[in-house]
Amino acid sequence: INTKYNKNSKSIYFINKTIKVIKAILYVMSFFYVWEAYFTNVVTVISFMTAAITLALREFIINLFSGFYIKMGKPFKIEDRIEINDVTGDVVNINMLSFDVLEVSDKDQSTGIITTLPNSSIFNYKLKNYMKGFKYIWDEITIKLDLKNDLETTEELLYKIVNQNDVVKQIPSKMMKEMQNAVKDYRVYYNHLNPIIYVSIVDNHYELTIRFLVHPKKKRYVDSAIYRQILKECQNKKIILYKN
Numbered sequence: 001i002n003t004k005y006n007k008n009s010k011s012i013y014f015i016n017k018t019i020k021v022i023k024a025i026l027y028v029m030s031f032f033y034v035w036e037a038y039f040t041n042v043v044t045v046i047s048f049m050t051a052a053i054t055l056a057l058r059e060f061i062i063n064l065f066s067g068f069y070i071k072m073g074k075p076f077k078i079e080d081r082i083e084i085n086d087v088t089g090d091v092v093n094i095n096m097l098s099f100d101v102l103e104v105s106d107k108d109q110s111t112g113i114i115t116t117l118p119n120s121s122i123f124n125y126k127l128k129n130y131m132k133g134f135k136y137i138w139d140e141i142t143i144k145l146d147l148k149n150d151l152e153t154t155e156e157l158l159y160k161i162v163n164q165n166d167v168v169k170q171i172p173s174k175m176m177k178e179m180q181n182a183v184k185d186y187r188v189y190y191n192h193l194n195p196i197i198y199v200s201i202v203d204n205h206y207e208l209t210i211r212f213l214v215h216p217k218k219k220r221y222v223d224s225a226i227y228r229q230i231l232k233e234c235q236n237k238k239i240i241l242y243k244n
Contacts, residue, residue, distance in 0.1 A: 060097070066119035067096040075122055076129050081216045083128040087115050108220040130216040133186050134178035136171055139214045141226060144242040145206040154239055155197055155208070161229040162195045162210055167222050171213045205242035
């Protein structure tokens with residue numbers, strides 16, 4: 001009797017469990033059938049909210065990872081002069097999401113304006129670093145001279161002016177040391193680091209271009225000093241400028 005009872009109770013138990021599972025499935029199906037439209041709207045709202053949050057955080061995340069790159073990769077550092085997205089100036093601050101640039105004019109003079117740029121700018125725009133690798137750039141001054149000038153004598157005089165400049169005369173040796181360090185990371189070399197003058201004849205006058213190395217932050221000061229010396233020689237009538 002007990003064996004028969006056990007078999008029947010076991011069958012009843014499994015039948016009852018099966019019925020409960022079927023009921024649960026039917027309840028769930030009925031629930032979703034009745035509330036299908038409501039859940040569709042909820043899912044749609046959640047999808048829009050998720051998309052909005054993702055969009056809002058996108059710039060934050062990109063700028064954050066760009067900040068890590070700036071810190072680790074060092075495309076520029078504090079006090080570097082850079083040009084990016086039509087902004088030229090000196091980097092004065094670097095944050096995790098943005099960096100600040102103290103603008104300079106096209107005359108290389110500070111405007112006093114600080115521009116804040118998102119870190120992602122380094123991937124969205126071309127970046128020029130005037131001081132990366134080595135902190136000197138090539139500068140050129142072009143002088144228009146009358147054909148009455150003795151070319152050889154004028155060249156010697158201009159070489160003397162530029163080579164005696166207190167800033168310019170110290171740079172070739174400094175540049176050589178910096179290039180020795182820079183070659184570890186960059187395939188850059190120059191065969192000539194001292195000032196050089198190029199000569200050309202344009203229409204009915206000479207054009208002498210003085211090319212020399214200068215620190216980007218001292219460019220205008222050096223240009224002005226050289227021009228002043230050239231004007232003195234013009235006043236002494238050792239150099240005759242071309243007049244249209």
